[in-house]
Amino acid sequence: MKDVVSELLRDHIYKMAASGKRVDGRAPEEYREIKVRKGYAGNAEGSARVDLGETEVLVGVKMILGEPYPDRPKEGSIVTTMELIPMASPTFEAGPPREKAIELARVVDRGIRESKAIDLGKLCIIEGEKVWIVFIDVHVLDYGGNLFDASSFGALAALTNAVVPASKINGEDYPLEVEHHPISITATKIKDVIVFDASLDEDRVADARLTIATDENGHIRAMQKGLKGSFTLDEVDYVVKTARKLADEIRPKVVG
Amino acid sequence: MKDVVSELLRDHIYKMAASGKRVDGRAPEEYREIKVRKGYAGNAEGSARVDLGETEVLVGVKMILGEPYPDRPKEGSIVTTMELIPMASPTFEAGPPREKAIELARVVDRGIRESKAIDLGKLCIIEGEKVWIVFIDVHVLDYGGNLFDASSFGALAALTNAVVPASKINGEDYPLEVEHHPISITATKIKDVIVFDASLDEDRVADARLTIATDENGHIRAMQKGLKGSFTLDEVDYVVKTARKLADEIRPKVVG
């Protein structure tokens, strides 16, 4: 569970960052290359394989017939799971979801759910009886830093790729409607310096993390501060502004 | 899991007890102060916060609509859970119920169930289809000895405080009928001396434990011998007699 990270690495990364540079040559607000391959998993209703630099995630969307919650008879539901499979990193372990995976899954889930990217009402087939349950399963294949954004990109891309299998209920299959396109941007703070889209090494020495999802109108849809460090009010302001700018640049690559 | 208890403490407690005294100044058959606050947990159908000396438990009753068991179509059911949350003691651990919590929950449950304190037939709404399931959740907040009695008092008090939420099925809420008032009394044996309502330290050095629940008619409703020691037949006789006497004194404080 613990990476033994030398203080040397931490100092090195910090010193470079403090002078506006990064170990891999990027600018502080620069994202790594984003590659999105939709429709990769043929047995899923929708899927996307996302490369974000050295990080690779595969997200599959499955749509299952089920019953609505008693208190929401006219709505389908969304379930997001995250497996940090041990393939992706020497330090992930198999087994029941641990804290880290749960936080990731819940932040991805809220990004989709609370932004109303999917209209749950449209997932209702027969009120109180039959609805679509949308499973968003995030499979991390290669962990090279910034899982929050890679997973969020993957979830949104897989949804925009999804087809509602209405033929199962004697209808005709049709594309799942995605109403909003929230893009998650994560700032990472090392001592007093902030960079975006942390690499693996930057993740390992990070003091604090702030993830902001903004939609196509520049509105804030989800936020999550993480790790043991803190942000000043000015830093929060800076991160929110930058997140809106970066989201607008990245959105087309994800939505396609 | 193991309290390292010095033999000195054990000897000290024993010697005092052997001369009819207790470390906290009580007589052998004397209970600590009992304080019952009903209706404490506002989102529960019934609740009671019980102080028994330094021990504090909070019991909530929730009533849920459910299906009857196939072999008992005309009866509702009772489910008792006990959480020895780590807040209550440095030696409790979180997680799945362990032996100790299971024994406690089952003894509390039997005290209620087998004394027919609740008429399960009256919990039936539609035969074979819909019944009330009564959840009695015991939350131990502070562990200062004699959990068996504190939990049992809490369960009975919470039930006498409970309101059947019949408005959920378009009826009118009404108080849950509690037909009997079994009071649990626990004797603790240290070497060859018996005391009642053990304090934390007495619990820690106890050799054997005998819990007797008697109802308002002086009839025995439940018994549980615990720990690795034994009781002679005469001791059992003494404990049963004393339990009846003490129960009659304590009952009004619990039932109110």
Add this chain to the structure above:
Amino acid sequence: MKDVVSELLRDHIYKMAASGKRVDGRAPEEYREIKVRKGYAGNAEGSARVDLGETEVLVGVKMILGEPYPDRPKEGSIVTTMELIPMASPTFEAGPPREKAIELARVVDRGIRESKAIDLGKLCIIEGEKVWIVFIDVHVLDYGGNLFDASSFGALAALTNAVVPASKINGEDYPLEVEHHPISITATKIKDVIVFDASLDEDRVADARLTIATDENGHIRAMQKGLKGSFTLDEVDYVVKTARKLADEIRPKVVG
């Protein structure tokens, strides 16, 4: 989990086997005495207690009413569980099924299921609504080697003893029809020597295991190679041939 087995034992067993002998005096292809007591567990729909030398297993068959799988509305189902209870061996542990028990259960299950010993269609009561679910619970009481065969014999014997409790659905009880009688034969390889029906010590030093189930027509119904060793093509040929021969000898003892 690990038996510390002396290399001496291994050498001893190997040297004897290499000269066609076994520690307990048997010939390489010789099975230990098989004793089958059917109907032992009176609360089961069918049961058999099987002694295979020092190994003893008890198999109970329970038939429960349930719903069919949505994709197989006209079929009942079979569920096989295996408990390596700690009673049977100093090295088994209680708790969730581990790898070894899962492999055993699945091989026994496939032997029954894939040989079509039970016609799943005949377990259907009302299409899409009500079917019989057949639970085959294998309880290993004494572990003296060759659990694969002992468990398989027990499962088949218990099935041939089972009565469908049709009186539960207002019918008349009738014997469960068993359409085929697959007999599992296990070869154990120690270095380059093969013996059948391994004793406990032979099991402990085994390099490879090959289990073959053949039916009353000599057809192959299930195979499972296990352990870290290998078999040559010639050895596989020999084991299959021998399995057919031994199965024919053993079948009457199991089916009765």
Add this chain to the structure above:
Amino acid sequence: MEEGKLVNDKGIRVDGRRVDELRPIKLEAGVLNRADGSAYIEWGKNKVLAAVYGPREAHPRHRQDPARALVQCRYNMAPFSVSDRKRPGPDRRSVEISKVISEAFSHVVLREQFPRATVDVFMEVLQASAGTRCTALTVAAVALADAGIPMRDIISSCAFGKADGQVILDLDKAEDNEGQADVPIAIVPRTNEIVLLQMDGHITKEEFDSGLKMAVDACHRINEMQRDALRRRYSVTADTHEAVKAISEGV
């Protein structure tokens, strides 16, 4: 006999027993190959097998008691031992029974002789029909003796209860289901100390007193059967002669 009556006017029960009569008991020691000690019992329609392993090193180590052995019992019901199939593995009921049986045996095993060790007692209920915890404890006591575990005595167990307002011994399934109370006990026969006592239902002090006397008497009869089973076992295996003697004399 009146319909639905569990005990008739002459004090005779549905299966023909008197109120203070036990169901038939068959006991055999030394029935398994792998275990250090084992025994098998048929008590009425109950069938229970017991095995003992140990004393052996307790694992994990932090559970060890540096001053004495642990006695760890596991009461388990086979899935097919009851009418409605039971899911494999421990449920809350079996965890509680395992606990109270462990505590009962802890009182008589000479635990100080084996610091840091564990004595593991496994009881498998193969067929269940009321009174399985008494049946399991009784057969496990024989398995412990068969394993040569030093004990102050062989403990014995039996239940009493109440049905049709009558105090009765050793309830069968109908009496357990329809009766008013069930009180399993276990005693150290030599001293009549009570090491297990549970009860639920509805019983007066007077009924309890008379039932307890009845059950204690029955435990002594059962203890004789336990000792017989061990004698039969040891008459076969002469090399354990010392152990027999020790147990018969109650060292």
Add this chain to the structure above:
Amino acid sequence: MEEGKLVNDKGIRVDGRRVDELRPIKLEAGVLNRADGSAYIEWGKNKVLAAVYGPREAHPRHRQDPARALVQCRYNMAPFSVSDRKRPGPDRRSVEISKVISEAFSHVVLREQFPRATVDVFMEVLQASAGTRCTALTVAAVALADAGIPMRDIISSCAFGKADGQVILDLDKAEDNEGQADVPIAIVPRTNEIVLLQMDGHITKEEFDSGLKMAVDACHRINEMQRDALRRRYSVTADTHEAVKAISEGV
């Protein structure tokens, strides 16, 4: 007030509060006997109890940090704390909340003073009514101080949000259910550093900015209540005088 309106034209909410007004808060320190520190809070209809144990040795050992203490928080809801009974034990939501609260406290506890140790913080939600994570964090900070755990400051927590298009402080249950956003934060009052920040819903940058200011201000008011509770506690127990001083002066 219009039907269904959460905030009326005069900026008054259903329960009579102004947009920047907190629900009533009652705080008490030192309420449990066993814990090293404890506190109790009633915040609106929320009731939360907090207990602190430690610093004590961390187990299992491989989780120990050789350079500093762990701060391990457990946020738990009692089954009866909500309208629909909650199954006992941690669910995914409470695991996440436990994690972010642990991280927030890790920032202020002087962890280097206790290598290999753990400080365990338990928060039990006994009655829940919107905003339980802020309530739990606020009361836990008091329990940490009550336990004498050295901290750079007593952190304080509060949420803002949006309902009927208005930015409001400290959402109650109706506002949480029907509103457009909920933004819990926690700060180090002395420095205004943000140690917890979560949000979901729909809010503009401008609304976020004004809400954040409102919540930071409220945290300062809450911090005063936290310090008051500790002063009341320590005025009773004179022997912990030093601790009071340390905390009031913010060592």
Add this chain to the structure above:
Amino acid sequence: MEEGKLVNDKGIRVDGRRVDELRPIKLEAGVLNRADGSAYIEWGKNKVLAAVYGPREAHPRHRQDPARALVQCRYNMAPFSVSDRKRPGPDRRSVEISKVISEAFSHVVLREQFPRATVDVFMEVLQASAGTRCTALTVAAVALADAGIPMRDIISSCAFGKADGQVILDLDKAEDNEGQADVPIAIVPRTNEIVLLQMDGHITKEEFDSGLKMAVDACHRINEMQRDALRRRYSVTADTHEAVKAISEGV
């Protein structure tokens, strides 16, 4: 072709293959950044990724083998890899497959070179369409070689089976569902030793013999593809030249 026929009179299958013809296979080595070795395969409609970590210290320590390395394989299906969503995490089927694959690799890895260590092999089925265990084993063997794990040989895997009464190689999904038998095998190509063999269904000895021959031949063809993938990988990364040589020569 007759309706419902899986193999027509000319021995041609629904997808146009002959009875002894494999589905198309695409293999690539070295596809992941973090793993010590990795490989990716598309075999018919199957898509499987494999990663290898190690040799590294085995945990927990009591699982270590003081004389040799463990080979621990984990076969896992992504929830979306099948038509009906699979619950995340291991089920009984994947536990069994992981076990038999671990055993197969244990035969060829030179485990004595790494006492107390573990070699961990992870196989993720991303898209499943009959024959995933053979596909997974085949790609994992390449990942092991890519990680430079010393092996006696690169093992290869393939299934044969029976459909419409005909013995056929490498069943596709329809043939697997409607056929009469499925027999996955894995061999050490250099020696033709069988290291994995499972079967269920209904097959005669004669059919088994001819099918086994067919599958062994196919394994040799697959082995060539495995070696090709490694050669392509190593022609890119010259610094691992030694490793290539070792593998091609089968040290």
